[in-house]
Amino acid sequence: MYSITETAILRGIDSVLVSIEANISEGLPVFEMVGFLGTEVKEAKERVRIALANSGYALPVRRITVNFYPANLKKSGTGFDLPVALALCGAMGIVDKNRLEEGLVAGEISLSGKILAVEGILSIVDMARQKGKKYCIIPKGNEEEAMLVSGIKVYPVSTLRETIDLLKRRDFYEIKIVKTKMQNEIQSYPDFSDIAGHEQAKRICEVAASGMHNLLMIGPPGVGKTMLAVRIPGILPPLNEIEKMELSKIYSVSGLLNPGSGLISERPFRRPHHSISKGGLIGGGTALKPGEISLAHAGVLFLDEFSEFDKSVLSELREPMEDKRIRISRLSGNCEYPADFMLVAAMSACRCGYYPDMNKCTCTSSQIGSYLSSVSQMLLERIDLGIEIMQQPMGIFCSREPTETSEQIRARVMQVHEIQKQRYKKECFSYNGQIPSSRIENFCPLTEELRTYMEEMFVKLKLSTRRYYKIMRVARTLADMDGSERILIEHLSEALCYRSIEKSFWERNEYDL
Numbered sequence: 001m002y003s004i005t006e007t008a009i010l011r012g013i014d015s016v017l018v019s020i021e022a023n024i025s026e027g028l029p030v031f032e033m034v035g036f037l038g039t040e041v042k043e044a045k046e047r048v049r050i051a052l053a054n055s056g057y058a059l060p061v062r063r064i065t066v067n068f069y070p071a072n073l074k075k076s077g078t079g080f081d082l083p084v085a086l087a088l089c090g091a092m093g094i095v096d097k098n099r100l101e102e103g104l105v106a107g108e109i110s111l112s113g114k115i116l117a118v119e120g121i122l123s124i125v126d127m128a129r130q131k132g133k134k135y136c137i138i139p140k141g142n143e144e145e146a147m148l149v150s151g152i153k154v155y156p157v158s159t160l161r162e163t164i165d166l167l168k169r170r171d172f173y174e175i176k177i178v179k180t181k182m183q184n185e186i187q188s189y190p191d192f193s194d195i196a197g198h199e200q201a202k203r204i205c206e207v208a209a210s211g212m213h214n215l216l217m218i219g220p221p222g223v224g225k226t227m228l229a230v231r232i233p234g235i236l237p238p239l240n241e242i243e244k245m246e247l248s249k250i251y252s253v254s255g256l257l258n259p260g261s262g263l264i265s266e267r268p269f270r271r272p273h274h275s276i277s278k279g280g281l282i283g284g285g286t287a288l289k290p291g292e293i294s295l296a297h298a299g300v301l302f303l304d305e306f307s308e309f310d311k312s313v314l315s316e317l318r319e320p321m322e323d324k325r326i327r328i329s330r331l332s333g334n335c336e337y338p339a340d341f342m343l344v345a346a347m348s349a350c351r352c353g354y355y356p357d358m359n360k361c362t363c364t365s366s367q368i369g370s371y372l373s374s375v376s377q378m379l380l381e382r383i384d385l386g387i388e389i390m391q392q393p394m395g396i397f398c399s400r401e402p403t404e405t406s407e408q409i410r411a412r413v414m415q416v417h418e419i420q421k422q423r424y425k426k427e428c429f430s431y432n433g434q435i436p437s438s439r440i441e442n443f444c445p446l447t448e449e450l451r452t453y454m455e456e457m458f459v460k461l462k463l464s465t466r467r468y469y470k471i472m473r474v475a476r477t478l479a480d481m482d483g484s485e486r487i488l489i490e491h492l493s494e495a496l497c498y499r500s501i502e503k504s505f506w507e508r509n510e511y512d513l
């Protein structure tokens, strides 16, 4: 007797269909499973045999063969237990083979026959829907996540016995599944209106969010760098439905999706510690999980104490910052995770934290020099905007001046995003912060007069070509914020200001002491 079930394996955040055939024939009693299987999958054989026996369906003493395909894909994970068990039930004639073929099954089984939750169910059920499957059978523990996908019938099950009984029911397709009510978790970000003063810093946060420019903040401890950074996701436009699903899949395969809270609807803010490993930051590891850069997808990756991060770990950011995704190679095959984040870095300018305030700084000139030179140049090159954050004078905190809310700032940011969406609709990038240097001339044209001005500045400020490009990208955003088609002199001069931080800290040979 022959039967087949279909299940899925995760590849990055997407799922690939895997078919499992079971065949029971006369011959020497043997149970074999073939098809490029990982260790956990090979072990499924014993789990399934015992679980079936404990559910009242002992395997016959015959020749049993289970084959997984496509054969070129390594099968790993524990989600194959339930489909294997059901394929065997089909081959034994316990459940209807045709009905089995119409659905997609995933779940781990304990020896007692309990069905245990698996990771990445959102992606698996979404794939089943896309493939036109009639239903999914999934572990009860994954119910809330699976129900996020509409347009496919989902049966949550707790035990193997219950699953078999369910498949045997005549009214299988008529069974009503009550959806658990989900509370949309509103993770509201702290508001910019809570911050007194810091007008220039708020402005630069808006510029960064408007053009999706990476940002570096330098200043002594406790001046409010983190306070500003955590408010940035709150001024970015709301996520669209595609982004919500993509982000939720990333959290689902990481096992971080909160059950019962619906699809992720807020842009993430991730703040890894500076001791983070390469695998933790970019993803990978034995279990193959997305890293912080993917968890920050569509949101903000905040690297506080930027100079303390291991340079070799940060060097791994080069590829994802260019490609907006990360490819991880493993023996079992390659996988890809999205990683389109805005980088916000923060640091102090010296080890004691107070340079250039020479009344407080206790570092020597060479200490400051070596501290600054420890910062990853590769990343500095990819950061368009820089600002020095200063201590605010006391008076500011007492003033009762009304300050703008994040919602007001966000409304403006959304307009600028809309302009960019139109402008770059035929391009392979979406924001001013991503214009490749080869296209700067196309998207940031200057009048003859402004070109001469920039040539003068180029010489006067000893700008490098790379720095020139950064200034042009920021000027493009400033012009868009003004609703100006052309880049004007005020946009160039403001953009020039934002670059001065590199000049003050990295391009001087002597530190004034």
Ligand SMILES: [Zn+2]
Pocket: 350, 351, 352, 353, 354, 355, 360, 361, 362, 363
């Ligand atoms: Zn110092």
